[in-house]
Amino acid sequence: xxxxxxxxxxxxxxxxxxxxxxxxxxxxxxxxxxxxxxxxxxxxxxxxxxxxxxxxxxxxxxxxxxxxxxxxxxxxxxxxxxxxxxxxxxxxxxxxxxxxxxxxxxxxxxxxxxxxxxxxxxxxxxxxxxxxxxxxxxxxxxxxxxxxxxxxxxxxxxxxxxxxxxxxxxxxxxxxxxxxxxxxxxxxxxxxxxxxxxxxxxxxxxxxxxxxxxxxxxxxxxxxxxxxxxxxxxxxxxxxxxxxxxxxxxxxxxxxxxxxxxxxxxxxxxxxxxxxxxxxxxxxxxxxxxxxxxxxxxxxxxxxxxxxxxxxxxxxxxxxxxxxxxxxxxxxxxxxxxxxxxxxxxxxxxxxxxxxxxxxxxxxxxxxxxxxxxxxxxxxxxxxxxxxxxxxxxxxxxxxxxxxxxxxxxxxxxxxxxxxxxxxxxxxxxxxxxxxxxxxxxxxxxxxxxxxxxxxxxxxxxxxxxxxxxxxxxxxxxxxxxxxxxxxxxxxxxxxxxxxxxxxxxxxxxxxxxxxxxxxxxxxxxxxxxxxxxxxxxxxxxxxxxxxxxxxxxxxxxxxxxxxxxxxxxxxxxxxxxxxxxxxxxxxxxxxxxxxxxxxxxxxxxxxxxxxxxxxxxxxxxxxxxxxxxxxxx
Numbered sequence: 274x275x276x277x278x279x280x281x282x283x284x285x286x287x288x289x290x291x292x293x294x295x296x297x298x299x300x301x302x303x304x305x306x307x308x309x310x311x312x313x314x315x316x317x318x319x320x321x322x323x324x325x326x327x328x329x330x331x332x333x334x335x336x337x338x339x340x341x342x343x344x345x346x347x348x349x350x351x352x353x354x355x356x357x358x359x360x361x362x363x364x365x366x367x368x369x370x371x372x373x374x375x376x377x378x379x380x381x382x383x384x385x386x387x388x389x390x391x392x393x394x395x396x397x398x399x400x401x402x403x404x405x406x407x408x409x410x411x412x413x414x415x416x417x418x419x420x421x422x423x424x425x426x427x428x429x430x431x432x433x434x435x436x437x438x439x440x441x442x443x444x445x446x447x448x449x450x451x452x453x454x455x456x457x458x459x460x461x462x463x464x465x466x467x468x469x470x471x472x473x474x475x476x477x478x479x480x481x482x483x484x485x486x487x488x489x490x491x492x493x494x495x496x497x498x499x500x501x502x503x504x505x506x507x508x509x510x511x512x513x514x515x516x517x518x519x520x521x522x523x524x525x526x527x528x529x530x531x532x533x534x535x536x537x538x539x540x541x542x543x544x545x546x547x548x549x550x551x552x553x554x555x556x557x558x559x560x561x562x563x564x565x566x567x568x569x570x571x572x573x574x575x576x577x578x579x580x581x582x583x584x585x586x587x588x589x590x591x592x593x594x595x596x597x598x599x600x601x602x603x604x605x606x607x608x609x610x611x612x613x614x615x616x617x618x619x620x621x622x623x624x625x626x627x628x629x630x631x632x633x634x635x636x637x638x639x640x641x642x643x644x645x646x647x648x649x650x651x652x653x654x655x656x657x658x659x660x661x662x663x664x665x666x667x668x669x670x671x672x673x674x675x676x677x678x679x680x681x682x683x684x685x686x687x688x689x690x691x692x693x694x695x696x697x698x699x700x701x702x703x704x705x706x707x708x709x710x711x712x713x714x715x716x717x718x719x720x721x722x723x724x725x726x727x728x729x730x731x732x733x734x735x736x737x738x739x740x741x742x743x744x745x746x747x748x749x750x751x752x753x754x755x756x757x758x759x760x761x762x763x764x765x766x767x768x769x770x771x772x773x774x775x776x777x778x779x780x781x782x783x784x785x786x787x788x789x790x791x792x793x794x795x796x797x798x799x800x801x802x803x804x805x806x807x808x809x810x811x812x813x814x815x816x817x818x819x820x821x822x823x824x825x826x827x828x829x830x831x832x833x834x835x836x837x838x839x840x841x842x843x844x845x846x847x848x849x850x851x852x853x854x855x856x857x858x859x860x861x862x863x864x865x866x867x868x869x870x871x872x873x874x875x876x877x878x879x880x881x882x883x884x885x886x887x888x889x890x891x892x893x894x895x896x897x898x899x900x901x902x903x904x905x906x907x
Contacts, residue, residue: 326897329505329520330877332889333541335529335548338504340483347547349483351887352523355506356490357462357482358404363885366633367761369456374417374491376401379457381839388839392451393435398458400443405511406465407495414439415471416463421447422473423461423481454762465489493893494521502526517879517896529553533560533872542874546573546888549870551616551709557870558618566872567903569882572622572629573869574759577709579603579702579717579752579862584677584771584808584822588749592684593700596675598657600859604643605650606724612716613865616709620870624863626852627757627768631884633841634763636849640856650724658686659698661725668725669695679772679824680787699727700751703744706732710754713864717752728752746815748808748822755820755861761885763848765832766804767817769855771824774833776801783833785826804833823860878903 336348343349353359358373371378379386379396387395404412421437435448449457462482464473468489476484486496486504493516494506504523508516524541526532529548533556535541546569549557561568581594581603594600613621625642628635654660658672674685686696702717704710718728737743744750757768777784778793783803786794793800807817808824828851835847871888873880879895882888898904 326876326899327542329522330518330542330895330897331522331524331540332543332545333524333526333532333535333548334545335526335532337527338502338523338525340480340486343483344481347545347887348523348525351545351889352486352504353462353482354492354887354889355494355521355892356486356492356496358492359462360398360458360460361456362890363761364883366631367759367885368633369458369761374400374404374463375458386457386839389448394449394451394453394457396447396449396457397440398445398447400445402443403513404491406467406489406491407509407511408465408468408489409511410465410467410489412463412491413466414443414445415466417445417459419466419469419471419473420461420463420482421459423464424478454760454764456761463491512893514893516893518892521892530556533557533566536560536566536872536874537563539874542877543888544872546869546871546882549872551867554618554620554870557872560872565875567875567877569871569873569880569888570620570868571882572631572866572884574629574885575756575867576624576627576629576759577713577754577756577864577867578624578627579864580750580755580821581860581862582748582751582753582820582822583860584681584748584824586748586810586822588747590749590751591686591696591700593686593698593751595677595684596657596672597858598653599659600862601641601643602650602653602657602724603721603726604859604862605646605653606726607717607720607862608645609862609864612713615716616712617865617868620868621865622868623865626856627759627765627861627863628763628848628852629759629866629884632759632763634835634845634848636845636852637856638849639853641853641859642856647723654698654724659725662695666722666725667727668698670698671695677824679785679826679829681824697727698725699729701729701731702752702754703731703733703738703750704754705735705738713754741815745820746809748820753820756867757818759866759885764836765848765851766836767807767819769819769823769832769851769860770804770807770817770829771819771822772806772826772829773802774804774829776803783830783837785829803837821860823858825854825858825860828854828858875901875903 334348336346343352360374361369361378362372363369369378376399377383385397389395400414400417406412418437418439421434433450435450438446440446464482464485465488469485474484486499489495490509493509493512493514495509496504497507498505502525506521508519526535529552532541532544532548533553536544537560557568560566581600582590583594585592610623613623622629625637626635626640654668658670659668660671661668670686674683674687677684702714704714714730718730721728739745745753772785774783774785775789778800789800805813807819808822809815809817809820831847831851835844838844869882871882876898877895878898880888881891883890
């Protein structure tokens with residue numbers, strides 16, 4: 274294993290949650306678990322479309338249909354799932370299943386997944402033998418290899434394709450870059466070599482697979498007609514599961530506020546969950562109460578949190594939140610459940626960790642749980658040296674400072690008392706101006722005032738707040754309202770690693786720099802660096818998402834060890850240990866997981882929303898019910 278590079282890209286908001294790309298060059302299998310020989314002589318036969326209840330199903334979104342932006346939008350994922358079956362689908366617990374291109378997912382037990390000495394991963398991909406393009410041409414592994422030529426959807430090297438080569442019997446050998454994520458399969462779709470040829474066009478290099486929207490598809494639908502604001506899709510007659518609705522139209526409606534009126538008037542049959550946010554919640558609830566609209570909601574992958582600057586560093590800021598007792602006091606004082614009810618009317622899930630409760634890596638065993646307790650909050654502040662001696666309702670510092678974690682030196686809050694004035698507990702909260710974050714900021718201000726914290730709120734434009742030289746990336750803040758997106762592979766290194774972690778040359782265990790002898794770090798010793806600090810700094814060109822600057826030695830090692838393992842049991846154990854430390858230290862205060870809100874006309878049935886996959890993941894099973902009961906097959 275070498276240089277297991279982990280994510281340091283700035284993924285703050287949901288949008289598209291990018292997967293990893295595959296390449297090949299791996300061990301030759303002695304046998305295939307399920308694959309048969311390529312080039313079957315069986316002639317594919319089309320399936321007749323059902324008689325429609327309506328001429329077409331109309332799905333609406335506020336996202337643009339421009340191929341130039343589809344590769345980075347939720348609508349692009351929806352279209353991709355309809356045209357190209359995915360290598361994996363995600364069900365409950367954010368766990369992956371082979372339910373599209375592959376017969377199995379790479380795994381150690383079948384010897385189809387292996388970590389190489391240079392940190393890359395070798396995988397063997399067994400493709401299905403029964404897939405047929407919508408023009409009747411059988412799918413070939415050469416089609417998969419052509420798709421792997423597509424440029425990565427992310428600039429992160431962890432998504433790079435290293436090598437890819439074709440094997441026998443619908444097999445592809447792939448080598449994934451270090452840092453590739455579970456479930457170690459390509460998100461890029463195959464492309465039809467019988468139409469495209471062996472090389473990609475310059476347009477595909479820019480637009481990815483969306484450059485070929487008008488070509489044949491492998492999924493349940495193919496594009497029959499394109500216009501500026503809509504796509505018309507017809508059922509693929511060769512798809513393995515014949516869609517119950519033969520015609521689907523995708524409409525782009527740029528103004529989100531117009532979506533619910535369009536649904537109620539019949540201009541839309543389905544409104545995707547990329548377009549219904551906090552602003553449309555009231556309209557969504559009112560429409561659902563009327564009976565003509567069926568509403569869907571469940572916790573999604575995007576979660577909001579309050580980041581504390583635990584290591585102020587370069588800018589001379591007052592280290593209000595270095596002491597974990599101060600952060601714990603905030604957690605005990607803030608009534609997040611009441612806020613979630615106010616904002617989301619029972620549709621949001623309150624967070625108690627950085628992973629949602631339905632994620633396979635989540636654990637609350639041994640974790641610290643915070644319910645509103647103003648007495649405990651006040652006591653913690655007193656212990657940390659923050660005291661209201663003059664009775665004006667604002668605490669001041671009368672402590673002695675302390676030591677930063679991870680051997681980063683001493684900290685103090687000193688100087689003012691020498692002149693007869695103590696430093697007031699008056700941190701500044703950075704936020705952006707929008708309908709969701711404004712009430713969060715106000716609730717924080719009012720709740721913290723009850724325990725003597727004089728919180729100031731500063732509102733910035735998003736471009737200024739998240740600029741490369743802005744206060745978040747450079748960590749020039751006290752507190753900040755941020756959001757992140759959970760993925761099937763939690764990784765965690767990108768969010769929480771506070772210092773570089775190395776492989777000890779003798780005991781082969783992950784360790785920090787100060788646990789190594791200096792002689793081992795000489796160039797000719799080549800001590801292996803397993804993961805780099807994700808605290809933004811000049812050393813890493815201000816990349817990384819550990820904006821709080823949190824470093825906990827044991828938490829660092831736990832999250833690295835979780836990423837070194839492949840099997841879930843081992844990974845779950847390390848993530849559980851990390852979450853115990855996370856909830857005790859409170860580097861950030863998790864708030865809630867935003868609900869995924871979707872809506873359909875009452876006659877549209879068969880939807881099975883999940884926490885991660887796009888709403889249309891099972892669109893071949895959707896159907897019209899003239900009785901509007903949706904009882905059949907549900």
